[in-house]
Amino acid sequence: MGDLKDEDPEIYQAIRDELSRQRDGLEMIPSENFASPAVLQAMGSILTNKYSEGYPGKRYYAGNNFIDVVERAAIERAKKVFGVPHANVQPYSGSPANLAVYFSVCKPGDVIMGQNLQDGGHLTHGFKTSLTGQVFKSVPYHVKPDGYLDIEEARRLAMENKPKLIWVGSTAYSREFPFEEFGKIADECGAYLAADISHISGLVIAGAHKSPVNYVHMVMTTTHKTLRGPRGAMIMVTEKGLKKDPELADKVDKTVFPGMQGGPHNHTTAGIAIALLEATSPKFKEHGKQIVANARALADQLMKDGIKLVTNGTDNHMVLIDLTPFGKGKGIFVQDGLDAAGITVNKNTVPNDPASPFYPSGIRAGTPALTTREMKEKDMRLIADLMSEVINAVKHYELPDDKDERTAYLKKFREELWTNEKIKDVRRRVLELCSTFPLYPNL
Numbered sequence: 001m002g003d004l005k006d007e008d009p010e011i012y013q014a015i016r017d018e019l020s021r022q023r024d025g026l027e028m029i030p031s032e033n034f035a036s037p038a039v040l041q042a043m044g045s046i047l048t049n050k051y052s053e054g055y056p057g058k059r060y061y062a063g064n065n066f067i068d069v070v071e072r073a074a075i076e077r078a079k080k081v082f083g084v085p086h087a088n089v090q091p092y093s094g095s096p097a098n099l100a101v102y103f104s105v106c107k108p109g110d111v112i113m114g115q116n117l118q119d120g121g122h123l124t125h126g127f128k129t130s131l132t133g134q135v136f137k138s139v140p141y142h143v144k145p146d147g148y149l150d151i152e153e154a155r156r157l158a159m160e161n162k163p164k165l166i167w168v169g170s171t172a173y174s175r176e177f178p179f180e181e182f183g184k185i186a187d188e189c190g191a192y193l194a195a196d197i198s199h200i201s202g203l204v205i206a207g208a209h210k211s212p213v214n215y216v217h218m219v220m221t222t223t224h225k226t227l228r229g230p231r232g233a234m235i236m237v238t239e240k241g242l243k244k245d246p247e248l249a250d251k252v253d254k255t256v257f258p259g260m261q262g263g264p265h266n267h268t269t270a271g272i273a274i275a276l277l278e279a280t281s282p283k284f285k286e287h288g289k290q291i292v293a294n295a296r297a298l299a300d301q302l303m304k305d306g307i308k309l310v311t312n313g314t315d316n317h318m319v320l321i322d323l324t325p326f327g328k329g330k331g332i333f334v335q336d337g338l339d340a341a342g343i344t345v346n347k348n349t350v351p352n353d354p355a356s357p358f359y360p361s362g363i364r365a366g367t368p369a370l371t372t373r374e375m376k377e378k379d380m381r382l383i384a385d386l387m388s389e390v391i392n393a394v395k396h397y398e399l400p401d402d403k404d405e406r407t408a409y410l411k412k413f414r415e416e417l418w419t420n421e422k423i424k425d426v427r428r429r430v431l432e433l434c435s436t437f438p439l440y441p442n443l
């Protein structure tokens with residue numbers, strides 16, 4: 001067994017190239033981050049070799065003494081960090097974890113409620129193209145014209161439809177989640193309430209966002225976003241959850257295994273345990289607050305530069321840019337223009353988007369990964385200016401309605417990006433900025 005470089009030069013080179021891309025660009029997809037070298041070390045460890053179906057002390061295969069040490073550490077750390085009585089750290093990622101939440105308390109055909117996709121919600125919160133919108137009867141709630149969650153609508157829909165499960169938390173919402181209000185709604189209509197805090201779990205730990213724990217029955221979080229661990233997920237059951245249903249923790253565990261999954265990914269479990277330990281340091285608290293301060297600085301400068309934001313600002317780690325003042329479906333041009341300049345964001349729907357989810361009219365951008373690189377407010381202001389310059393350089397492009405015409409138009413647009421002097425200038429300034437914030441110096 002030789003070194004990767006010799007064993008598989010193709011994959012080795014792709015990994016090196018991806019490392020250069022991460023180092024030389026501004027990573028602003030709000031759900032992405034840079035895991036620590038310790039987490040990466042665990043992810044590349046021999047723990048990946050072991051099967052361990054079951055839970056610590058109750059495994060189906062022999063040889064799990066040390067895996068039990070790893071999983072128990074992850075569970076205990078999760079319980080302590082979030083202040084919950086039960087944690088399951090085995091879900092492979094967020095979508096299967098959310099499915100496990102559903103099947104712990106719902107049956108096919110039950111009514112469920114979640115934030116509408118175009119209003120910032122996640123696919124797995126009941127959108128029609130997700131199994132969750134097909135297996136369950138999904139009643140989505142929305143945001144108001146000002147972009148804030150419409151709590152009154154959510155309450156009315158909950159009382160009318162009596163859902164079995166309500167989700168609070170989403171993927172493209174830049175304001176604090178009203179966990180307390182949703183807790184009251186769930187109590188009034190008798191639903192289970194699950195918080196999906198995947199985007200903000202690191203902020204919750206750092207005290208930079210309110211915790212849902214006192215108001216909800218279950219909490220799901222992925223572990224690779226603001227929590228800065230490996231790609232994975234956890235489901236936690238709260239005291240309130242156990243009060244509503246003393247068997248809830250057992251139901252969650254049984255749904256994850258054997259209900260949905262086979263052997264847990266032990267190298268990931270180790271990475272989760274390490275990330276949770278890292279998240280208890282005072283430095284992580286500062287880091288979480290800096291993520292929000294950076295997002296606010298980014299938002300303020302973008303708005304000063306004449307860019308419209310949904311809700312006119314942010315409370316968390318992301319901004320949602322509304323490009324509709326420039327026309328519909330502009331997200332693809334801005335996303336690709338920024339990408340060519342070395343700024344990675346994703347096109348996103350905005351509330352009441354006049355275009356489709358594939359060619360939406362917004363951009364979602366966030367500060368977690370930049371904050372991990374130790375960038376601060378002044379860097380955000382510069383980045384906002386760079387982003388505005390790119391937006392202004394591509395906003396005149398218009399997406400054709402005809403599909404064939406569209407493909408040719410986008411091809412030409414992408415070719416033009418490489419010769420666009422403004423994009424080239426921004427790319428040069430992005431490289432300059434990145435060079436002063438080294439990433440993974442020892443890799």
Ligand code: DSN
Pocket residue numbers: 031094122171
């Ligand atoms: N894809 C994740 C995000 O970007 O928010 C959620 O699954």
